[in-house]
Amino acid sequence: MHASVLKYFVEVARSGSIRKASEEVHVATSALSRQIRKLEDELGTPLFERFSDGLRLTHAGEIVLRHATETLRQFEAMRSDLGEMRGKKTGRVHITCLDSLAVQFLPEFVRKFHRQHPAIDFRIRTASYNNIFRLLTEGDCDIAITFDLGRPHELDLISAVKMPLMAIVAADHPLARQKQVTLQECAQFRLLLQLDNEVMSSMIAWEIGALDRVIRTFVATNNQMLLKPLILSGEGVAFFTCLGLLKELEAGEVKALPIAGLRLNSMQVGIVTPSRRQLTGATQVVVEALSTELQQFSARIEAVHAR
Template sequence: MRMDIRRMLVLVEVSRTGSLTAAAESLSYTVSAVSQQIGQLEDEAGQPLIERRPRGVTLTEAGRAVVRHAEKIERIVSAAHEELRDLAGLNTGTLRLGTVPTVTESFLPAAISAFRAHHPGVDLRIHSAQLSGLEHLLESREIELAITWDRERPADGPGKSLTSELIFRDPSVLLVPSSHRLAARSSVRMEELRHEPWIIRTSPNVLALLNAACEAAGFEPIVTFEARSYQEAQAMVAVGMGIALVPRLSLYSLRDDIRVLTAVSPRPPSRRIVLAHRRGERLSPAGSAMRKLLIETGRAWAPA
């Protein structure tokens, strides 16, 4: 036996109003339509659900059983609508966001503060990871959005299941110790760095950026130290272990004993700071609000 939920809810209204006429008026139906709905529900139930009286109707025992269960369904549907209204109004819910460390340490705190000020009821969860880790978190649905980066001309495009939106371009700059022969200059040609030792942050993607810049200048870099963070790379530059080509976004905390130069001829690589999410999926209301804030905050930060 299978009963139509909409017809069950019509029976609930008949029970509340006590007549087919009053139920029809409440539901904006005709009396004939209400009578037809009840008749079809009785066919589905296989037994009478109402008894027609001169002054209205009463429920049979079977009718009272149907109404009792239909009222539970009505409460569940009402609760679902209320929760959806809260989610749409950003009064509740959870947003899971992924980020790379350089974003976490630069413009992300401003975006988080603005989001919490406007939507304090939303539970915000942040996951910091490297590039490949963020892609995995997105594809496994552990996060809804990720602020990440990719190369200007990536050898491999983003995964087919993901899509990205440009926030801003983050140029690379050259770090040298304050005692370096080039420290007094504001810019340097990449060709002049042919015999320099290099420090990089441990990452295949970061190494690919450096290799591309050096290859364009006609040489292969000699890497003497692989750092686990850009702060560690700065420390090794300061003591003369080598020079480093780093994203400008990583200079949120710059040491006093190193200098920042612009690398030119050929132009050094820049990376694209992007907002990524699963392709073809609509963002939640919280995700849409955070997307707007991240783009606004990131683009405001970019000139600095």
């Protein structure tokens, strides 16, 4: 019961909303609100400030959040240890990752992994590049899969693969016949750009800005899934890694073209864990399996480029 109350509290703190938290933990809003009020009564202090746009932690709430996060982490470690006593890996593993990894890589990984370790389950959350590191350092997740461009010192890179930004076009697009392209060549066509993407901004925003007089941005969006059908229909040029497009690359529906002269062409995607946190047995197994699967996924991408 104690663990359940702490889970409820952590989710409300994370979302800043009773309603949003109730959807995540599958508990009625009225019941969840009562649990939070009961916890506040037991501790004798308000844990949240209540505003019209949501809830914010009080100073006391921040102290309780640190305790709750650490307690739940120890609870998961205990579950994992008890499972190993019975001769099987068990527990819950929290992963945070880039949106593109949730398109094909992680669904394939989860299906394969679950067949070998059915007692391990997952909580997977996509986030922006900067938020991924925050979630990992604050203890909201166990493993991150993201770009390795400058991680905080308290995080360890376990394994990584090369994953540069590419120009993505339909197979019948005029640029598809080339081996590589320049941003100037891409700018002759309509562009399909990502908004609110820190990595793309750091890599090509300045270069794109220099071409401001000639570029034609057809669509700019913070939802990359919206851009995929536009790429496939030949509407323009997008800038992505190949992470979320392997299926289309293998089917020959799109081409991924190296961008000549682009900064950070050696960019990597890697698996990151907290350096000072003891990983549960379940998390360690997942990290090892993810490392292997990421290498294999990268090899499949390289095989497409070698055709």
